[in-house]
Amino acid sequence: MRVLVVGGSGFLGREVCRRAVDAGCSVVGTFHSGGIEVPGVAARRLDVTDRAAVRALVAQVRPDAVVSTPYRYDDWTVTADGTAHVAVAAAEAGARLVHMSSDALHAGRPSPYLDDDVPTPIHAYGAAKAAAETAVRAIDPGAALVRTSLIVGAGSKQIQLCRDALAGRAVLFTDETRCPVDVTDLADAVLELAHSSYAGLLNVAGPDAVSRAELGLLVAGRFGLDTAALKTTTGGAAGVVRPTEVRLDCSRATGLLRTRLRGVRELLAS
């Protein structure tokens, strides 16, 4: 199988590239400002906001499957428009599309979110991810759209944020609950979906729901770090608008996928 990983230089994208190479796929990965440096991956520069460039690259690579990961937290043109460009190009090439979405398109509530719950975004990033989903579903109803949560593992910016908070250089919210997932588990799940014909939305995250502050304590335990300097607050006190409790019900994914999605308590067991 020939796989094109758009955003192959990203945290998840690099892991998808690595595992696709290991699985014997022919892999092309794109980068924008970073680099890929994964042996066996053909790296190509791409700006997804350039619709013509996206179409030209996909037409040239002629992938069987496209894994679409690119985003910029504060840039609608990348997160929403860029995703639409990738979906159009994949559809034109007749390629299977797996699009990466986010739990950040939910507002937050005490009960878990099901796979098909409609987005209720409360900030610009969540709105851009919701718009991206709408575009993907309209362009390619056969695409798989993966809603995931905090991606952890070696090199994760989420883990780094915890380390920074433990060192007193950042702050963790006590009222922001998420379901972290390991980057290797998520990459395996994404590649499984690339080989499948699953169509539509799918929650793919870990089974343990933890607050950011709890994640910080788990990181401290895992790496033997002192918790005395850990800084925590609430979104309200910090004056930021962010989804609070977002738990993803992943029972559909766990029934569908061979990949076991490990919980963060197991991942960070000390």
Ligand SMILES: NC(=O)c1ccc[n+]([C@@H]2O[C@H](COP(=O)([O-])OP(=O)(O)OC[C@H]3O[C@@H](n4cnc5c(N)ncnc54)[C@H](OP(=O)(O)O)[C@@H]3O)[C@@H](O)[C@H]2O)c1
């Ligand atoms: N990380 C999380 O905890 C998390 C949680 C929920 C959902 N997600 C979703 O999962 C996906 C992957 O997240 P990640 O953490 O792996 O992201 P990441 O490490 O920040 O990587 C983002 C990727 O997007 C690329 N990119 C940015 N602007 C671009 C542009 N104009 N044209 C082409 N590519 C561009 C980056 O390329 P360069 O680096 O080369 O510039 C990079 O490859 C995203 O769709 C995100 O919304 C992530």
